[in-house]
Amino acid sequence: MRSIILRSCDGADHVVAQEAACLSKTVQSLLEELEESTLVVPLPNVCDCTLRKVLQYCTQHTALQRRVTDISDELRTREMEAWDKRYIMVSTDELYHLVMAAHYLNVPGLLELCCEGIANLIRGKSPEHVRQCFGLVKNFEAPEEENIRRTNLWALVDEKEQAKK
Amino acid sequence: MQVSGGFGRLTGLSFRASPQSEEDKEHHKMAVAWLLGQAKELVFLSLDLVGLPYLPHLSHIQHLQLDVSGGAFPRLAPVLTTLVTLRTLYLESTETQGAQEEATGLDLQTLTELESVMLDGAVPSALTLAEGTSLRVTVSQMPHHTSLPPEIWQAIARYLSARDWARVAGVCKTTWQLRLPEVRIKQNELRQGTLCREGAAWLLKRAQLARELLLDLPGDIAELQATLTALMQDKPRGWNF
Incomplete structure (x- = not known):
């Protein structure tokens, strides 16, 4: 099986099976565009640490997909889900970088997994908490913010309180 | 303050202050600005002072440590490019809003002597270094992200x-x-x-x-x-x- 090298923005090389690397549609299309003899694919938007984590996902999912014959579809899905659940237990900062990398590298399964992970983190939280959680900057003008606060007031009221009314 | 002979021969300055009021803060800034205007031979400068109004051209400076909180980053970034003798640079920011840093690039291409850059909480939109510079860059405490797409x-x-x-x-x-x-x-x-x-x-x-x-x-x-x-x-x- 052919191996290729993925080079992170900070110059770290990762040797990976082409099959696993091609779970990333970005890498796949880069490989198609580059000459056939090319072994090194530069990824200027992903750092070493995040790339390592992305490749862990790609390698694991490729390995599980390949086990077509020895386990049933249901068992394979269950195994993948259990692995995914453990895999996505990362800090919010890591999750932020992972979702950005999954988006840039276009790994649909990983992107969905990260989005679900983020949704689980922000469910039930206030806008301020979400900002703090991901280090996002509030960039509204004062009148705009007041308008948003008024429009979204219903969402800030406790759900159970609302149901009682 | 009266000092005989002034501070013209000062080569190292470390300034730490904990102002109790806005008035104190302004006095500290004025004192440091005056001092920096005098000390033309400074090689080492470490300032723990929020909102430094300006930084004079320090022609001998080799080691610089600054707090760029309080909107000082965009003001100081252009001055840094003129400090061609600089060998180590440490910039710190403790602000909760990172918009100013994010909008300001740090072009250090002219600083060919630079050996180390550490950015603690101060995150520029871009960092450009002199070609061939052997450099260790550490960026820590990067709490602010641009929003997700x-x-x-x-x-x-x-x-x-x-x-x-x-x-x-x-x-x-x-x-x-x-x-x-x-x-x-x-x-x-x-x-x-x-x-x-x-x-x-x-x-x-x-x-x-x-x-x-x-x-x-x-x-x-x-x-x-x-x-x-x-x-x-x-x-x-x-x-x-």
Whole structure:
């Protein structure tokens, strides 16, 4: 099986099976565009640490997909889900970088997994908490913010309180 | 302050202050500015001073440690490029809003002697270094992120209830202006009170931008019309019943 090298923005090389690397549609299309003899694919938007984590996902999912014959579809899905659940237990900062990398590298399964992970983190939280959680900057003008606060007031009221009314 | 001979021969300066009032803070800034104007031979400078008004051209400076909180970063960034003797640079920012750093690039191409750069909480939009410089760059405490791209927020929104999404919409401009690809309003949510009328109206406003609108409102036509009419009391522009 052919191996290729993925080079992170900070110059770290990762040797990976082409099959696993091609779970990333970005890498796949880069490989198609580059000459056939090319072994090194530069990824200027992903750092070493995040790339390592992305490749862990790609390698694991490729390995599980390949086990077509020895386990049933249901068992394979269950195994993948259990692995995914453990895999996505990362800090919010890591999750932020992972979702950005999954988006840039276009790994649909990983992107969905990260989005679900983020949704689980922000469910039930206030806008301020979400900002703090991901280090996002509030960039509204004062009148705009007041308008948003008024429009979204219903969402800030406790759900159970609302149901009682 | 009167000093015989002045500070012209000073080669090292470390200034730490804990001002008790705004007045104190201003006095500290003035004192440091005056001192820096005098000390032309400085090789080492470490300032723990928020809102440094300016930095003079220090022609001998080799080691510089600055706090760039309080909006000082955009003011000081251009001056840093003129300090061609600089060997180590440490910039710290303790601000909660990182917008100024994010909008300011740090072009250090002229600093060919530079050996180490450490950015602690001060995150420029870009960092350019002299070609061939052997450099160790450490960026730590990077608490501020640019918002996620709209496509990612759209994918996240699919996992959230209307109420949760409305909360997230108030996070930043990207989330507020987001086009939701799909809006669902279910009759049982309205009946059970998990989605209030204001919430449904909020969603219907978003539905103007949606590619898909799923209304699960069973019952006869009259009931459906009554529900929608009630929801549309706060009718978005361009909607007619």
